Amino acid sequence: MNSDRLDILIENNRNIFSPGEIVRGHAHVRVDAPQEVVAAEASILWYTEGAGDQDSGLIFFQRLQADKGFDARSPIPFQAELPHMPWSYDGRLIKIRWAVRVRVFLQGGKETGGELKFILRPKEHLPASGPEGSRPTVVETEEYVEEEDTEAS
Amino acid sequence: MPITELKPSRSRSSQGCVVLFFGLFTAFSLVSMAFLIQGVMVRQSKGSQIVAFSVVSAFIIIGTGGIYFTLRGRGKSPEALQATYSASGASLLPRVKIGRGQTLDHKLLPDSSAGGRVAALAIFALLWNGLIAVPIYQVVTNWSRGQPSYFLGLFMIPFLLVGILLVGLLVREILIATGVGRTDVEISAFPLRPGRSFEVVFSQHGNLSVNSLQVKLICEERATYRVGTDTRTSTEKVFEEALFSREAFEITRWSPLIEKIPARIPPDAMHSFKSKNNQVVWKIWMEGDIARWPDFERSFTLCVTQMAGEQ
Numbered sequence: 235m236n237s238d239r240l241d242i243l244i245e246n247n248r249n250i251f252s253p254g255e256i257v258r259g260h261a262h263v264r265v266d267a268p269q270e271v272v273a274a275e276a277s278i279l280w281y282t283e284g285a286g287d288q289d290s291g292l293i294f295f296q297r298l299q300a301d302k303g304f305d306a307r308s309p310i311p312f313q314a315e316l317p318h319m320p321w322s323y324d325g326r327l328i329k330i331r332w333a334v335r336v337r338v339f340l341q342g343g344k345e346t347g348g349e350l351k352f353i354l355r356p357k358e359h360l361p362a363s364g365p366e367g368s369r370p371t372v373v374e375t376e377e378y379v380e381e382e383d384t385e386a387s
Numbered sequence: 388m389p390i391t392e393l394k395p396s397r398s399r400s401s402q403g404c405v406v407l408f409f410g411l412f413t414a415f416s417l418v419s420m421a422f423l424i425q426g427v428m429v430r431q432s433k434g435s436q437i438v439a440f441s442v443v444s445a446f447i448i449i450g451t452g453g454i455y456f457t458l459r460g461r462g463k464s465p466e467a468l469q470a471t472y473s474a475s476g477a478s479l480l481p482r483v484k485i486g487r488g489q490t491l492d493h494k495l496l497p498d499s500s501a502g503g504r505v506a507a508l509a510i511f512a513l514l515w516n517g518l519i520a521v522p523i524y525q526v527v528t529n530w531s532r533g534q535p536s537y538f539l540g541l542f543m544i545p546f547l548l549v550g551i552l553l554v555g556l557l558v559r560e561i562l563i564a565t566g567v568g569r570t571d572v573e574i575s576a577f578p579l580r581p582g583r584s585f586e587v588v589f590s591q592h593g594n595l596s597v598n599s600l601q602v603k604l605i606c607e608e609r610a611t612y613r614v615g616t617d618t619r620t621s622t623e624k625v626f627e628e629a630l631f632s633r634e635a636f637e638i639t640r641w642s643p644l645i646e647k648i649p650a651r652i653p654p655d656a657m658h659s660f661k662s663k664n665n666q667v668v669w670k671i672w673m674e675g676d677i678a679r680w681p682d683f684e685r686s687f688t689l690c691v692t693q694m695a696g697e698q
Contacts, residue, residue, distance in 0.1 A: 242390055253693070277466040282665045285621050286610030289662035291479075295470035318693060320479055323657045327608040327623050328665045337393065337464050347393035356693060359581060359655055 239264040242334055242350040249352040251316055251332075257352065258313035261336040263306060271306035273299045273339045278314045280354075283329040293317060310336060322353045405457045413450030419443045480578075481661040481668060483690045488573035490588045490647075495572045495671065495687040501564035508560055512553035519546045559681045568593025568643070570685045572671055578690040579669070582654035587630060587671065592643040596678040602631040602671065604650050606657075609666040626653065630671075658692045 244259040251257055261276060275297045281290035294314035298304035312334055323330040332354045337347035420443045423436070463471075484496035522543055529536045568591065575586040589602060606626035612619055630648045638644050652669070660667040669689040676682050 240390065275464055275466060277470070279466065279469075282662065284610055284665070285612060287612050287664040289664050290465075290469065291662075292466060292469045295466055297467060319658055320660050321658060323660075323667070325608050325657065325667065326625055327610040327621055328660075328667065330660070333391075335393065335466065337466070348390040349393060350390050 240336060240338070240346065240348045242336055242348060244334065244350065244352065249350075251352060251354050252357050253316055253318035253321075253354065256313060256315050257334070258311075259334065260309035260311045261334075262309055263336070263338045263346070265306060265338075265340070268306035269300075270341045271300055271304075271338060272341055273297060274304065274306070274310050275335075275337045275339075276310045276312040277335045278312055278333075279335060280320055280330055280332045283331060284325070285327040291320075306338075316354055321355050321359070402457060406454055409450050409453030409457065413447060413454065416443055416446035416450055420447065479661060480659050480690055480692060481666060481688060483577075483688050485577060488588075491573040491575045491586060493574050493577040495574060495689070497570065498670070498686045498688055501560070501567075501569075505557070505560045505564050508553065508557045512550070512557050515553055516550045519543065519550055523547060562681050563683045566593065566680050567595065567675065567677065567683045568638075568640075570673055572673075572687045574671075574689070578659075578692045579652050580693055581652050581656040581658065581691060584649060584651040586647060587650050588645070588647045589631075589671075589673070590643050590645040591638055591673075591675070592640075593638055594640050595638040595675075595680070597633070597636050597638060597644075598676040598678055599632070599634045600636075600644070600673070600675045601629060602646075602648065602673050604628045604630055604652075605670050605672045607666075607668045607670070609668060611664040626656070652691050656691060659690050 241262040241264075242259070243261070244257060248257075257278060261274075263271065263274065265271060275295070277292055277296070278294035279290055279292045282288055293316070294312055296310075296312065298310060300306070316332075320330050322332055331351055333349040333351045335347065335349040337345060339345050420440075423439055423443060484498070486494045486496060488494040522539060526536055526540045526543055530540075570592075571590045573588045576583070579585055587602070591600065604627070605624060607622055607624050609620055609622050612621075628650075630650050631646055633644075636644075656669075657667050659669055669691045671687040671689065673685045673687075674682065675684075
Protein backbone atom coordinates (compact mmCIF):
# COMPACT_ATOMS: atom_id res chain seq x y z
CA MET A 235 0.00 0.00 0.00
CA ASN A 236 1.40 3.41 -0.96
CA SER A 237 1.71 6.12 1.67
CA ASP A 238 2.74 9.70 1.16
CA ARG A 239 4.55 11.84 3.67
CA LEU A 240 4.15 15.58 3.92
CA ASP A 241 6.55 17.74 5.90
CA ILE A 242 5.75 21.39 6.54
CA LEU A 243 8.58 23.22 8.20
CA ILE A 244 8.50 26.82 9.38
CA GLU A 245 11.88 28.53 9.68
CA ASN A 246 13.45 28.14 13.12
CA ASN A 247 10.59 25.81 14.03
CA ARG A 248 8.54 28.76 15.20
CA ASN A 249 4.83 28.50 15.76
CA ILE A 250 4.19 31.83 17.46
CA PHE A 251 4.33 35.07 15.52
CA SER A 252 3.58 38.72 16.12
CA PRO A 253 1.78 40.94 13.61
CA GLY A 254 4.17 42.24 10.97
CA GLU A 255 6.61 39.37 11.25
CA ILE A 256 7.54 37.20 8.30
CA VAL A 257 6.50 33.56 8.29
CA ARG A 258 8.59 31.55 5.91
CA GLY A 259 9.51 27.97 5.36
CA HIS A 260 9.05 25.12 2.98
CA ALA A 261 7.21 21.90 2.54
CA HIS A 262 8.42 18.55 1.28
CA VAL A 263 6.24 15.87 -0.15
CA ARG A 264 7.63 12.39 -0.36
CA VAL A 265 5.82 10.16 -2.79
CA ASP A 266 6.85 6.78 -4.08
CA ALA A 267 6.54 8.05 -7.64
CA PRO A 268 7.44 11.75 -7.91
CA GLN A 269 6.54 11.77 -11.59
CA GLU A 270 2.90 11.26 -10.53
CA VAL A 271 2.77 14.72 -8.94
CA VAL A 272 0.90 17.08 -11.26
CA ALA A 273 0.98 20.20 -9.09
CA ALA A 274 1.50 21.47 -5.58
CA GLU A 275 0.00 24.47 -3.81
CA ALA A 276 1.19 26.31 -0.74
CA SER A 277 -0.91 28.92 1.01
CA ILE A 278 -0.89 30.91 4.22
CA LEU A 279 -4.31 31.82 5.52
CA TRP A 280 -6.56 32.39 8.45
CA TYR A 281 -9.94 30.73 8.84
CA THR A 282 -12.73 30.57 11.37
CA GLU A 283 -14.06 27.53 13.16
CA GLY A 284 -16.97 27.09 15.50
CA ALA A 285 -20.68 27.72 15.36
CA GLY A 286 -20.70 30.03 12.34
CA ASP A 287 -20.10 29.17 8.69
CA GLN A 288 -16.44 29.29 7.84
CA ASP A 289 -14.77 32.50 6.71
CA SER A 290 -11.17 32.69 5.56
CA GLY A 291 -8.56 35.11 4.31
CA LEU A 292 -5.59 34.26 2.12
CA ILE A 293 -2.31 36.17 2.45
CA PHE A 294 -0.08 33.92 0.37
CA PHE A 295 -0.78 31.49 -2.44
CA GLN A 296 1.52 29.71 -4.82
CA ARG A 297 0.81 26.93 -7.29
CA LEU A 298 3.69 24.95 -8.79
CA GLN A 299 2.94 22.76 -11.78
CA ALA A 300 4.94 19.84 -13.10
CA ASP A 301 4.31 20.90 -16.73
CA LYS A 302 5.95 24.23 -15.86
CA GLY A 303 9.09 22.75 -14.42
CA PHE A 304 8.12 21.83 -10.83
CA ASP A 305 9.86 18.73 -9.52
CA ALA A 306 8.09 16.96 -6.65
CA ARG A 307 11.46 16.27 -5.06
CA SER A 308 12.06 20.02 -4.70
CA PRO A 309 10.92 21.96 -1.64
CA ILE A 310 7.72 23.97 -1.87
CA PRO A 311 8.52 27.40 -0.44
CA PHE A 312 6.17 29.79 1.29
CA GLN A 313 6.70 33.25 2.72
CA ALA A 314 4.49 36.13 3.75
CA GLU A 315 4.44 39.15 6.03
CA LEU A 316 1.72 38.63 8.58
CA PRO A 317 -0.93 41.37 8.82
CA HIS A 318 -1.76 43.05 12.10
CA MET A 319 -5.09 41.20 12.26
CA PRO A 320 -6.95 38.94 12.75
CA TRP A 321 -5.26 37.43 15.76
CA SER A 322 -5.52 33.77 16.60
CA TYR A 323 -8.54 33.44 18.87
CA ASP A 324 -10.14 30.71 20.94
CA GLY A 325 -13.61 31.98 21.78
CA ARG A 326 -16.82 30.26 22.76
CA LEU A 327 -18.69 30.47 19.44
CA ILE A 328 -15.82 31.54 17.22
CA LYS A 329 -12.23 30.38 16.82
CA ILE A 330 -9.74 31.96 14.45
CA ARG A 331 -6.85 29.82 13.22
CA TRP A 332 -3.78 30.65 11.18
CA ALA A 333 -2.12 27.93 9.13
CA VAL A 334 0.28 27.04 6.37
CA ARG A 335 -1.62 24.75 4.04
CA VAL A 336 -0.09 22.51 1.38
CA ARG A 337 -1.96 20.48 -1.24
CA VAL A 338 -0.36 18.04 -3.63
CA PHE A 339 -2.25 16.94 -6.73
CA LEU A 340 -1.45 13.57 -8.26
CA GLN A 341 -2.34 11.98 -11.54
CA GLY A 342 -5.80 10.46 -11.78
CA GLY A 343 -7.42 13.25 -9.78
CA LYS A 344 -5.91 12.12 -6.49
CA GLU A 345 -4.99 14.68 -3.88
CA THR A 346 -3.15 14.79 -0.60
CA GLY A 347 -2.53 17.64 1.76
CA GLY A 348 -1.93 18.91 5.23
CA GLU A 349 -1.76 22.10 7.23
CA LEU A 350 0.47 23.32 10.02
CA LYS A 351 -1.20 25.75 12.39
CA PHE A 352 0.59 28.62 14.05
CA ILE A 353 -0.40 31.41 16.39
CA LEU A 354 -0.56 35.08 15.48
CA ARG A 355 -0.75 37.38 18.52
CA PRO A 356 1.14 40.41 19.80
CA LYS A 357 3.76 39.21 22.28
CA GLU A 358 2.20 41.05 25.20
CA HIS A 359 -1.18 39.42 24.55
CA LEU A 360 -0.03 35.82 24.73
CA PRO A 361 -1.21 33.91 27.82
CA ALA A 362 1.47 33.42 30.42
CA SER A 363 1.46 29.62 30.04
CA GLY A 364 1.91 29.79 26.28
CA PRO A 365 1.33 26.96 23.83
CA GLU A 366 3.33 23.83 24.36
CA GLY A 367 5.90 22.65 21.88
CA SER A 368 7.54 24.68 19.18
CA ARG A 369 8.63 21.90 16.85
CA PRO A 370 6.19 20.78 14.18
CA THR A 371 5.53 17.08 14.21
CA VAL A 372 5.78 15.19 10.94
CA VAL A 373 3.05 12.69 10.37
CA GLU A 374 2.34 10.34 7.55
CA THR A 375 -0.75 11.06 5.49
CA GLU A 376 -2.63 8.37 3.62
CA GLU A 377 -3.45 9.03 0.01
CA TYR A 378 -7.18 9.29 -0.51
CA VAL A 379 -9.03 8.62 -3.72
CA GLU A 380 -12.12 10.53 -4.86
CA GLU A 381 -15.40 8.62 -4.90
CA GLU A 382 -15.79 8.05 -8.62
CA ASP A 383 -12.26 6.68 -8.98
CA THR A 384 -12.94 4.22 -6.19
CA GLU A 385 -16.17 3.10 -7.82
CA ALA A 386 -14.44 2.77 -11.19
CA SER A 387 -11.79 0.49 -9.73
CA MET B 388 1.84 21.69 16.59
CA PRO B 389 1.19 18.60 14.50
CA ILE B 390 0.27 18.71 10.83
CA THR B 391 -3.44 18.25 10.25
CA GLU B 392 -4.56 16.23 7.27
CA LEU B 393 -6.79 18.05 4.79
CA LYS B 394 -9.97 16.75 3.23
CA PRO B 395 -10.11 16.62 -0.60
CA SER B 396 -10.72 20.11 -1.89
CA ARG B 397 -13.50 19.27 -4.33
CA SER B 398 -15.44 16.15 -5.21
CA ARG B 399 -15.93 15.51 -8.90
CA SER B 400 -19.25 13.79 -8.23
CA SER B 401 -20.68 16.84 -6.41
CA GLN B 402 -19.51 19.16 -9.17
CA GLY B 403 -21.05 16.82 -11.71
CA CYS B 404 -24.39 16.96 -9.90
CA VAL B 405 -24.34 20.76 -9.93
CA VAL B 406 -23.49 20.87 -13.64
CA LEU B 407 -26.24 18.33 -14.34
CA PHE B 408 -28.78 20.41 -12.43
CA PHE B 409 -27.92 23.62 -14.25
CA GLY B 410 -27.73 21.74 -17.53
CA LEU B 411 -31.26 20.40 -17.13
CA PHE B 412 -32.42 23.82 -15.99
CA THR B 413 -30.95 25.43 -19.10
CA ALA B 414 -32.30 22.73 -21.40
CA PHE B 415 -35.80 23.16 -19.99
CA SER B 416 -35.55 26.92 -20.41
CA LEU B 417 -34.37 26.56 -24.02
CA VAL B 418 -37.28 24.24 -24.81
CA SER B 419 -39.66 26.80 -23.30
CA MET B 420 -38.07 29.50 -25.39
CA ALA B 421 -38.45 27.36 -28.52
CA PHE B 422 -42.17 27.00 -27.83
CA LEU B 423 -42.49 30.73 -27.32
CA ILE B 424 -40.68 31.51 -30.55
CA GLN B 425 -42.85 29.05 -32.45
CA GLY B 426 -45.80 31.18 -31.45
CA VAL B 427 -47.44 29.06 -28.79
CA MET B 428 -48.17 32.27 -26.94
CA VAL B 429 -49.43 34.04 -30.07
CA ARG B 430 -52.95 34.17 -28.69
CA GLN B 431 -51.75 36.01 -25.62
CA SER B 432 -51.40 39.77 -25.37
CA LYS B 433 -48.13 41.43 -26.33
CA GLY B 434 -47.53 42.27 -22.66
CA SER B 435 -47.83 38.61 -21.66
CA GLN B 436 -45.42 37.62 -24.45
CA ILE B 437 -42.86 40.17 -23.24
CA VAL B 438 -43.15 38.91 -19.67
CA ALA B 439 -42.86 35.29 -20.78
CA PHE B 440 -39.80 35.98 -22.94
CA SER B 441 -38.17 37.93 -20.10
CA VAL B 442 -38.74 35.18 -17.56
CA VAL B 443 -37.47 32.40 -19.83
CA SER B 444 -34.46 34.51 -20.87
CA ALA B 445 -33.62 35.06 -17.22
CA PHE B 446 -33.81 31.29 -16.60
CA ILE B 447 -31.47 30.64 -19.53
CA ILE B 448 -28.99 33.19 -18.16
CA ILE B 449 -29.16 31.62 -14.69
CA GLY B 450 -28.68 28.11 -16.07
CA THR B 451 -25.73 28.94 -18.33
CA GLY B 452 -24.20 31.08 -15.61
CA GLY B 453 -24.43 28.21 -13.17
CA ILE B 454 -22.71 25.84 -15.61
CA TYR B 455 -20.01 28.41 -16.37
CA PHE B 456 -19.18 29.23 -12.74
CA THR B 457 -19.19 25.57 -11.71
CA LEU B 458 -16.86 24.55 -14.54
CA ARG B 459 -14.66 27.59 -13.94
CA GLY B 460 -13.92 26.29 -10.48
CA ARG B 461 -13.48 22.72 -11.62
CA GLY B 462 -10.36 21.09 -10.35
CA LYS B 463 -9.37 24.12 -8.30
CA SER B 464 -8.74 24.08 -4.60
CA PRO B 465 -10.60 26.54 -2.35
CA GLU B 466 -7.36 28.45 -1.90
CA ALA B 467 -6.84 28.72 -5.68
CA LEU B 468 -10.38 30.02 -6.15
CA GLN B 469 -9.95 32.48 -3.34
CA ALA B 470 -6.65 33.70 -4.75
CA THR B 471 -8.24 34.25 -8.16
CA TYR B 472 -11.64 35.64 -7.36
CA SER B 473 -11.72 37.14 -3.88
CA ALA B 474 -10.90 40.77 -3.25
CA SER B 475 -8.01 41.18 -0.87
CA GLY B 476 -7.69 43.84 1.76
CA ALA B 477 -11.32 43.80 2.84
CA SER B 478 -11.71 45.39 6.26
CA LEU B 479 -12.12 42.97 9.15
CA LEU B 480 -13.39 45.65 11.52
CA PRO B 481 -17.07 46.32 12.16
CA ARG B 482 -18.53 49.56 10.94
CA VAL B 483 -18.74 51.99 13.86
CA LYS B 484 -20.94 55.06 13.82
CA ILE B 485 -18.84 57.86 15.27
CA GLY B 486 -18.82 61.65 15.24
CA ARG B 487 -17.10 64.51 16.95
CA GLY B 488 -17.74 64.84 20.67
CA GLN B 489 -18.34 67.93 22.73
CA THR B 490 -16.80 66.86 26.05
CA LEU B 491 -14.48 64.13 24.78
CA ASP B 492 -12.98 63.71 21.33
CA HIS B 493 -15.36 61.11 19.89
CA LYS B 494 -19.11 60.68 20.03
CA LEU B 495 -20.59 57.24 19.53
CA LEU B 496 -23.88 57.02 17.70
CA PRO B 497 -26.39 54.38 18.82
CA ASP B 498 -26.46 51.14 16.86
CA SER B 499 -30.12 51.72 16.05
CA SER B 500 -32.15 54.89 16.43
CA ALA B 501 -35.42 54.92 18.36
CA GLY B 502 -37.18 56.41 15.35
CA GLY B 503 -35.75 53.74 13.08
CA ARG B 504 -36.98 50.94 15.32
CA VAL B 505 -40.45 52.46 15.52
CA ALA B 506 -40.61 52.87 11.75
CA ALA B 507 -39.42 49.33 11.08
CA LEU B 508 -41.87 47.83 13.56
CA ALA B 509 -44.72 49.98 12.26
CA ILE B 510 -44.13 48.85 8.68
CA PHE B 511 -43.87 45.20 9.68
CA ALA B 512 -46.95 45.36 11.93
CA LEU B 513 -48.91 47.10 9.18
CA LEU B 514 -47.95 44.53 6.56
CA TRP B 515 -48.61 41.57 8.84
CA ASN B 516 -51.94 42.79 10.15
CA GLY B 517 -52.94 43.91 6.68
CA LEU B 518 -52.31 40.44 5.34
CA ILE B 519 -54.26 38.64 8.04
CA ALA B 520 -57.10 41.20 8.10
CA VAL B 521 -58.94 39.62 5.19
CA PRO B 522 -59.15 36.04 6.54
CA ILE B 523 -59.88 37.37 10.04
CA TYR B 524 -62.71 39.48 8.62
CA GLN B 525 -64.00 36.39 6.82
CA VAL B 526 -63.99 34.40 10.07
CA VAL B 527 -65.83 37.17 11.95
CA THR B 528 -68.37 37.63 9.15
CA ASN B 529 -69.07 33.90 9.04
CA TRP B 530 -69.57 33.80 12.80
CA SER B 531 -72.00 36.71 12.66
CA ARG B 532 -74.02 34.92 9.99
CA GLY B 533 -74.27 31.83 12.10
CA GLN B 534 -71.95 29.87 9.76
CA PRO B 535 -68.78 29.60 11.82
CA SER B 536 -65.57 28.53 10.02
CA TYR B 537 -63.97 26.42 12.73
CA PHE B 538 -60.94 25.34 10.71
CA LEU B 539 -60.17 28.81 9.39
CA GLY B 540 -60.72 30.30 12.83
CA LEU B 541 -58.37 27.86 14.55
CA PHE B 542 -55.81 28.26 11.75
CA MET B 543 -55.79 32.05 12.12
CA ILE B 544 -55.31 32.08 15.91
CA PRO B 545 -51.47 31.97 15.89
CA PHE B 546 -51.33 34.62 13.16
CA LEU B 547 -53.69 36.83 15.16
CA LEU B 548 -51.54 36.40 18.28
CA VAL B 549 -48.44 37.45 16.34
CA GLY B 550 -50.32 40.49 15.03
CA ILE B 551 -51.35 41.48 18.55
CA LEU B 552 -47.77 40.96 19.77
CA LEU B 553 -46.45 43.20 17.00
CA VAL B 554 -48.88 45.95 17.94
CA GLY B 555 -47.84 45.60 21.59
CA LEU B 556 -44.16 45.85 20.65
CA LEU B 557 -44.89 48.87 18.50
CA VAL B 558 -46.68 50.62 21.35
CA ARG B 559 -43.75 49.78 23.64
CA GLU B 560 -41.20 51.22 21.22
CA ILE B 561 -43.29 54.38 20.75
CA LEU B 562 -43.43 54.83 24.51
CA ILE B 563 -39.69 54.37 24.80
CA ALA B 564 -38.97 56.71 21.89
CA THR B 565 -41.22 59.44 23.24
CA GLY B 566 -40.80 58.90 26.95
CA VAL B 567 -37.10 58.07 27.27
CA GLY B 568 -34.91 60.91 26.03
CA ARG B 569 -31.79 60.54 23.97
CA THR B 570 -28.63 58.88 25.26
CA ASP B 571 -25.30 60.42 24.34
CA VAL B 572 -22.01 58.55 24.72
CA GLU B 573 -18.59 60.05 24.14
CA ILE B 574 -15.20 58.36 24.48
CA SER B 575 -11.69 59.76 24.81
CA ALA B 576 -9.98 57.50 22.28
CA PHE B 577 -10.85 55.88 18.95
CA PRO B 578 -10.06 53.21 18.04
CA LEU B 579 -9.45 51.58 21.40
CA ARG B 580 -6.54 49.32 22.23
CA PRO B 581 -6.38 46.17 24.36
CA GLY B 582 -4.91 47.02 27.74
CA ARG B 583 -5.39 50.77 27.38
CA SER B 584 -7.64 52.86 29.59
CA PHE B 585 -10.07 55.41 28.25
CA GLU B 586 -12.84 57.66 29.52
CA VAL B 587 -16.54 57.50 28.83
CA VAL B 588 -18.91 60.40 29.24
CA PHE B 589 -22.56 59.50 28.92
CA SER B 590 -25.67 61.57 29.34
CA GLN B 591 -29.25 60.42 29.64
CA HIS B 592 -31.98 62.94 28.87
CA GLY B 593 -35.70 62.83 29.46
CA ASN B 594 -38.23 63.13 32.24
CA LEU B 595 -37.77 59.85 34.03
CA SER B 596 -38.20 58.26 37.39
CA VAL B 597 -35.41 55.70 37.27
CA ASN B 598 -35.53 52.51 39.31
CA SER B 599 -32.06 51.49 38.10
CA LEU B 600 -29.63 52.44 35.37
CA GLN B 601 -26.58 50.42 34.36
CA VAL B 602 -23.82 51.07 31.89
CA LYS B 603 -21.62 48.15 30.90
CA LEU B 604 -18.65 47.33 28.70
CA ILE B 605 -19.54 44.17 26.80
CA CYS B 606 -17.92 41.87 24.28
CA GLU B 607 -20.11 39.54 22.21
CA GLU B 608 -19.42 36.82 19.70
CA ARG B 609 -21.89 36.42 16.83
CA ALA B 610 -21.88 33.41 14.55
CA THR B 611 -24.12 33.05 11.51
CA TYR B 612 -24.83 29.65 10.01
CA ARG B 613 -27.19 28.05 7.54
CA VAL B 614 -29.49 25.16 8.34
CA GLY B 615 -31.14 24.10 5.11
CA THR B 616 -32.65 27.27 3.69
CA ASP B 617 -32.69 29.04 7.09
CA THR B 618 -30.01 31.44 8.20
CA ARG B 619 -29.54 31.66 11.96
CA THR B 620 -27.32 33.75 14.18
CA SER B 621 -26.10 32.77 17.63
CA THR B 622 -24.87 35.43 20.02
CA GLU B 623 -22.91 34.89 23.20
CA LYS B 624 -21.55 37.41 25.67
CA VAL B 625 -17.91 36.63 26.43
CA PHE B 626 -17.04 39.66 28.54
CA GLU B 627 -19.06 42.01 30.72
CA GLU B 628 -17.90 44.72 33.09
CA ALA B 629 -20.17 47.13 34.92
CA LEU B 630 -18.98 50.71 34.43
CA PHE B 631 -21.83 52.53 36.18
CA SER B 632 -24.84 51.62 38.28
CA ARG B 633 -27.30 53.78 40.15
CA GLU B 634 -30.71 53.18 41.64
CA ALA B 635 -33.77 55.21 42.55
CA PHE B 636 -33.16 58.65 41.12
CA GLU B 637 -34.84 61.24 38.93
CA ILE B 638 -33.88 62.66 35.53
CA THR B 639 -35.63 65.84 34.46
CA ARG B 640 -35.68 67.84 31.26
CA TRP B 641 -33.59 70.55 32.88
CA SER B 642 -31.26 68.18 34.73
CA PRO B 643 -30.10 65.25 32.58
CA LEU B 644 -27.85 62.60 34.08
CA ILE B 645 -24.25 63.24 33.00
CA GLU B 646 -21.45 61.00 34.22
CA LYS B 647 -17.78 60.61 33.42
CA ILE B 648 -16.48 57.08 34.06
CA PRO B 649 -13.17 55.30 33.48
CA ALA B 650 -13.01 52.13 31.42
CA ARG B 651 -10.36 49.76 30.18
CA ILE B 652 -10.25 47.08 27.52
CA PRO B 653 -8.69 43.99 29.15
CA PRO B 654 -5.02 43.47 28.19
CA ASP B 655 -5.63 40.01 26.75
CA ALA B 656 -8.80 41.01 24.90
CA MET B 657 -9.46 40.00 21.31
CA HIS B 658 -9.77 42.89 18.89
CA SER B 659 -13.02 43.73 17.12
CA PHE B 660 -13.55 41.40 14.21
CA LYS B 661 -16.10 41.17 11.45
CA SER B 662 -16.18 38.71 8.59
CA LYS B 663 -19.11 37.48 6.54
CA ASN B 664 -20.37 34.96 9.10
CA ASN B 665 -18.49 35.67 12.31
CA GLN B 666 -18.08 38.72 14.54
CA VAL B 667 -16.41 39.80 17.76
CA VAL B 668 -18.17 42.98 18.86
CA TRP B 669 -17.25 45.35 21.69
CA LYS B 670 -19.90 47.77 22.84
CA ILE B 671 -21.06 50.18 25.51
CA TRP B 672 -24.40 48.89 26.72
CA MET B 673 -26.95 50.86 28.73
CA GLU B 674 -30.08 49.43 30.29
CA GLY B 675 -32.65 51.33 32.29
CA ASP B 676 -35.53 50.23 34.49
CA ILE B 677 -37.99 53.13 34.44
CA ALA B 678 -40.90 53.45 36.85
CA ARG B 679 -44.31 53.05 35.15
CA TRP B 680 -42.64 52.89 31.74
CA PRO B 681 -41.14 50.11 29.57
CA ASP B 682 -37.50 49.23 30.26
CA PHE B 683 -35.07 50.42 27.60
CA GLU B 684 -31.68 49.32 26.24
CA ARG B 685 -29.21 51.29 24.16
CA SER B 686 -26.14 49.89 22.47
CA PHE B 687 -23.04 51.70 21.11
CA THR B 688 -20.50 49.64 19.14
CA LEU B 689 -16.80 50.28 19.79
CA CYS B 690 -13.76 49.52 17.68
CA VAL B 691 -10.93 47.69 19.46
CA THR B 692 -7.87 47.11 17.36
CA GLN B 693 -4.11 47.40 17.26
CA MET B 694 -2.44 49.15 14.39
CA ALA B 695 0.64 47.80 12.62
CA GLY B 696 3.83 48.52 14.50
CA GLU B 697 2.13 49.28 17.78
CA GLN B 698 3.22 47.52 20.95
